[in-house]
Amino acid sequence: MTAQAIGYIDSGIGGITVAREALRQLPHEVVYYVGDTARMPYGPRPKEEVLKYTWELVDFLVKKDIKMLVIACNTATAAALPDLRAKLDIPVIGVIAPGVRGAFRATHNKKIGVIATAGTVKSQAYANALRHKDNSVSVSQLACPEFVEIVEANQSDSVTSKQVIADKLTYFADKDIDTLVLGCTHFPLLDTTITNVMGEKVTLVNSGAVAIENVSAMLDELNISNTNPIDRSKDEYYTTGDVAKFHTLASRWLQNDNLNVRHLTITTTGLKLED
Amino acid sequence: MTAQAIGYIDSGIGGITVAREALRQLPHEVVYYVGDTARMPYGPRPKEEVLKYTWELVDFLVKKDIKMLVIACNTATAAALPDLRAKLDIPVIGVIAPGVRGAFRATHNKKIGVIATAGTVKSQAYANALRHKDNSVSVSQLACPEFVEIVEANQSDSVTSKQVIADKLTYFADKDIDTLVLGCTHFPLLDTTITNVMGEKVTLVNSGAVAIENVSAMLDELNISNTNPIDRSKDEYYTTGDVAKFHTLASRWLQNDNLNVRHLTITTTGLKLED
Structure with missing residues (x-):
């Protein structure tokens, strides 16, 4: 075997x-x-x-x-x-339960962001699993279907794509998260851009x-x-x-x-x- | 339950x-x-x-x-x-198998250091488990029983202790490791000193x-x-x-x-x- x-x-x-x-x-x-x-x-x-x-x-x-x-x-x-x-x-x-465990290993302030597809966000799978392990956690979720299209179109490095990503992630500007779960397996291919936008203080969790x-x-x-x-x-x-x-x-x-x-x-x- | x-x-x-x-x-x-x-x-x-x-x-x-x-x-x-x-x-x-998995998640050059007690080093538990998962990995092990004594004596922050740790870790100076497994549960209490000695390019793996x-x-x-x-x-x-x-x-x-x-x-x- x-x-x-x-x-x-x-x-x-x-x-x-x-x-x-x-x-x-x-x-x-x-x-x-x-x-x-x-x-x-x-x-x-x-x-x-x-x-x-x-x-x-x-x-x-x-x-x-x-x-x-x-x-x-x-x-x-x-x-x-x-x-x-x-x-x-x-x-x-x-990939969801591992993403949740990776988030708990990374976070210190217990404010966790999740970016995912519309389906994953709607399922509340991350939010429920995070709260299941720690009901004091604060979870901010954002559906980013555009990011999937960017990756599948092989446009990860284009200026336009980087602007789309930066604009989208302004959602987290006032959320004080220290951890962002990449809740879609396409997203690690955008990690450099995401890190540049979010800053070094936010740890990205590659659930894969x-x-x-x-x-x-x-x-x-x-x-x-x-x-x-x-x-x-x-x-x-x-x-x-x-x-x-x-x-x-x-x-x-x-x-x-x-x-x-x-x-x-x-x-x-x-x-x-x-x- | x-x-x-x-x-x-x-x-x-x-x-x-x-x-x-x-x-x-x-x-x-x-x-x-x-x-x-x-x-x-x-x-x-x-x-x-x-x-x-x-x-x-x-x-x-x-x-x-x-x-x-x-x-x-x-x-x-x-x-x-x-x-x-x-x-x-x-x-x-x-804690050994998790330490091994954490090392593989962290390493990119596949040169991994392990610090542990004499008993753990002698058992070859880390070296065997690392090679079991990837026989191309290079493993450098060092027994650091002094580090345990430092922690148990609550001397982690003393100047003398820091010098002992720095001297001991010179063993890795020519090993080109990018990952160091803290193969003893005392050692995360020395992580600041160990990071200062090893430099930012070496990822410490807290097996716990x-x-x-x-x-x-x-x-x-x-x-x-x-x-x-x-x-x-x-x-x-x-x-x-x-x-x-x-x-x-x-x-x-x-x-x-x-x-x-x-x-x-x-x-x-x-x-x-x-x-």
């Missing part, structure tokens, strides 16, 4: 930031990644639809015999985690990075770590959208031009690999 | 840094702490002796119906974690802080978090050594003068509470 891959699913390409953390923190573990780029963003979709799409991604990976599943997408975590946990017999790690610590802990507990070094050519990436575009963005973010990216077709009986 | 306390054990008072993280990150959880100050330090003792003493601390807490056990001591974790996990029916969290993230994850997974705020007067602290000295140090470190500290007598049939 130790040599089996760990599966990652996302609504698109944002979850690559979580895979990037996995490659860095767990270099002995094989990565299988599925991004539903054709149907992204999940943020504005009804919960039932997100749940259905998420299961399609998961079903594809489960057939490939993964040993653990990471929902590398906050929207899908909020919509589907309990259902996936109840029905799968492998461990399932989301904490999620990978959580995966690492689970591998330890279940004693299913792969102890042998692996060839990264074993990693497999899949997208329901444009392969070339996915390859361009993922290669850049993972600093690896030799990614093995293949297309999945959405059918009425699930996702199918092209011949 | 959710209202039950989480138990913390340590060879002395260093584990208070782990309790401090628990109070900060998990303010709804009751703390029971036992420090074996009369027999500290554990670092130089044979493994069998550390195992025996650790079980005496654990037996006392298990009778008090704790819901989870944290071994807030690296030496005891190295000596006793597998045995405790095998024989107890509550979750047991050590990561361990509490791990406790938080386990509470989530088992659904045994206490969701109600608690009165801190429910916390209980025990020492086998001098109560007044323990009270002085722990009160200072936890910034709480109203700690409930009681003495435990070491007997041939285990630790007994004074009448």
Whole structure:
């Protein structure tokens, strides 16, 4: 079992930031990644639809015999985690609970900001989980769907994008937060701009990075770590959208031009690999 | 079960840094702490002796119906974690695996330093666990038993102590590490001095802080978090050594003068509470 891959699913390409953390923190573990780029963003979709799409991604990976599943997408975590946990017999790690734990490790004044998609904010998943662990915490949430579009359009470094981000984050100007949870896996790709806007005194929490610590802990507990070094050519990436575009963005973010990216077709009986 | 306390054990008072993280990150959880100050330090003792003493601390807490056990001591974790996990029916969290995970989250150049007691270094627990997750990692270990004595003697801020720490850490001068694991729970109390010596480019990993993230994850997974705020007067602290000295140090470190500290007598049939 130790040599089996760990599966990652996302609504698109944002979850690559979580895979990037996995490659860095767990270099002995094989990565299988599925991004539903054709149907992204999940943020504005009804919960039932997100749940259905998420299961399609998961079903594809489960057939490939993964040993653990990471929902590398906050929207899908909020919509589907309990259902996936109840029905799968492998461990399932989301990104929201790790983001919450990372926030408590970082904060000292207990004033925490959360930026996320509209769906994640509406679900109140972060706010509820934060208050569950500490009812004295002050939580300020802001939906930033524009940030997802900026990343997916590969416009992270444009002047216009930086202005959009700066304008949006003025919401936090009077909130006195010392910690900002990046509650969408796309957002670590904007961390330099966000840090410049928020200032050095605000700690950014990359929930994907904490999620990978959580995966690492689970591998330890279940004693299913792969102890042998692996060839990264074993990693497999899949997208329901444009392969070339996915390859361009993922290669850049993972600093690896030799990614093995293949297309999945959405059918009425699930996702199918092209011949 | 959710209202039950989480138990913390340590060879002395260093584990208070782990309790401090628990109070900060998990303010709804009751703390029971036992420090074996009369027999500290554990670092130089044979493994069998550390195992025996650790079980005496654990037996006392298990009778008090704790819901989870944290071994807030690296030496005891190295000596006793597998045995405790095998024989107890509550979750047991050590500090070594979390320290390792925290190191991988922090490092970018994969050159990691570890400072610990002689016993922890000799056990190779950190070096083995680091290489288990990434065999390309470079690990430099240094036993710093003097640091424990400095903390227990409440001499953290003296000029002499600072010089001892600076001299000792010259060992890392040519190691090019970007991450230093504080592999003993006393050492976060010296973090300002250690940061001054090592420089801002070296990230210190407080393994106790990561361990509490791990406790938080386990509470989530088992659904045994206490969701109600608690009165801190429910916390209980025990020492086998001098109560007044323990009270002085722990009160200072936890910034709480109203700690409930009681003495435990070491007997041939285990630790007994004074009448």
